[in-house]
Amino acid sequence: MHVPEHLILLAPSANRVYAADAPRLVGAELQALAAGFGMTGARVEPITLAGVDYLGLHSDEDLDDTGKQLLAALSAAHAVFRREGDLLAPVRLPRLGHYPDDLVTIQKYQGKTNEQWTRLLLNVTAAATRTPGRLLDGGLQVLDPMCGRGTTLNIALSLGLDAIGVDVDRKDYEAYSAFLKTWMRQHRLKHTVEDAQLTIGGTKRGRRLTAQLAPTKEDFKAGGVQHLTYLSTDTTDLQGLVRSGSVDVVATDTPYGVQHGSHGDRLARRPLDLLDRALPEWTRVLRTGGAVGLSYNRHVAPRDELVALLADHGLAVADGDPDAFRHRVDASIDRDLVVASK
Numbered sequence: 001m002h003v004p005e006h007l008i009l010l011a012p013s014a015n016r017v018y019a020a021d022a023p024r025l026v027g028a029e030l031q032a033l034a035a036g037f038g039m040t041g042a043r044v045e046p047i048t049l050a051g052v053d054y055l056g057l058h059s060d061e062d063l064d065d066t067g068k069q070l071l072a073a074l075s076a077a078h079a080v081f082r083r084e085g086d087l088l089a090p091v092r093l094p095r096l097g098h099y100p101d102d103l104v105t106i107q108k109y110q111g112k113t114n115e116q117w118t119r120l121l122l123n124v125t126a127a128a129t130r131t132p133g134r135l136l137d138g139g140l141q142v143l144d145p146m147c148g149r150g151t152t153l154n155i156a157l158s159l160g161l162d163a164i165g166v167d168v169d170r171k172d173y174e175a176y177s178a179f180l181k182t183w184m185r186q187h188r189l190k191h192t193v194e195d196a197q198l199t200i201g202g203t204k205r206g207r208r209l210t211a212q213l214a215p216t217k218e219d220f221k222a223g224g225v226q227h228l229t230y231l232s233t234d235t236t237d238l239q240g241l242v243r244s245g246s247v248d249v250v251a252t253d254t255p256y257g258v259q260h261g262s263h264g265d266r267l268a269r270r271p272l273d274l275l276d277r278a279l280p281e282w283t284r285v286l287r288t289g290g291a292v293g294l295s296y297n298r299h300v301a302p303r304d305e306l307v308a309l310l311a312d313h314g315l316a317v318a319d320g321d322p323d324a325f326r327h328r329v330d331a332s333i334d335r336d337l338v339v340a341s342k
């Protein structure tokens with residue numbers, strides 16, 4: 001057996017979320033990140049050493065700073081080791097998070113998309129853009145057009161990114177607005193926040209939450225602020241609300257078409273119809289070279305139909321193993337993701 005140069009110990013929580021599928025899913029995520037970031041020759045494989053499971057990373061070159069950042073960004077890396085003969089040396093990874101971890105973990109509610117899966121979706125989608133480096137340098141503009149109570153928004157903020165969220169369910173908007181305001185206050189973060197009626201051309205379109213925040217007072221004063229916008233409105237009409245060609249990544253967990261995942265809209269029970277109505281707007285706001293990543297339930301949206309729909313809307317789905325990210329959540333959810341670029 002050829003032991004790889006680097007071994008990644010997965011976070012125990014990954015096994016709780018994905019059970020036996022964790023190494024395969026996180027391995028596919030790492031492979032996608034490595035490809036996106038041009039780590040040619042990188043190969044990922046699950047491996048067991050002394051009875052402990054790892055994800056092995058074979059690579060032609062030693063890990064540079066970007067490689068370490070990628071491993072730090074991985075949705076479920078607990079620790080990374082470099083093999084030195086028969087021994088493993090711990091590798092210190094950079095800390096990517098800009099805020100206390102509770103930004104992502106504190107909210108608990110029915111219908112919340114799992115944090116690790118959301119992180120994985122964002123990573124794999126960013127890797128498919130023409131500018132993946134923006135994931136790590138704070139430049140990636142993220143849109144979650146069906147954001148619920150904001151799992152994607154919080155993960156984007158924690159990575160130093162700007163984010164826009166849209167959801168038609170007013171209760172989700174109110175819960176998120178209350179959460180974010182309280183969280184920024186409790187952590188004494190310098191910020192501005194506005195929660196206002198959204199009126200475009202005299203028509204009431206819902207509400208808009210806008211916040212500007214920074215990890216430290218110094219960052220805030222120096223203008224290093226992050227922008228967060230949450231639009232409480234229907235995602236099929238973003239005219240006048242989100243500029244054309246302004247976002248790098250559209251990443252969302254689509255309605256699962258089952259009771260606990262589909263409040264809000266009648267169309268949410270037929271996700272493909274909803275996507276057909278929403279995709280013209282999502283592709284309009286996406287910049288050329290940007291990517292769309294959708295998490296979906298294969299029981300209600302067969303993969304080939306979804307891929308055809310994305311192509312109808314002018315998006316290109318990358319080749320590759322169509323089952324790489326597929327996994328069973330429960331009897332009613334056969335979860336998968338698909339990524340397409342503009």
Ligand SMILES: C[S@@+](CC[C@H](N)C(=O)[O-])C[C@H]1O[C@@H](n2cnc3c(N)ncnc32)[C@H](O)[C@@H]1O
Pocket residue numbers: 111112113114145146147148149150151152166167168169172233234235236253254255256261262263264265267268274
């Ligand atoms: C699977 S949930 C997303 C959960 C979210 N990722 C979270 O962790 O809170 C799907 C969301 O799609 C929203 N939705 C359904 N139809 C919509 C529409 N027409 N416009 C905007 N949002 C919609 C629902 O309100 C629901 O919050």
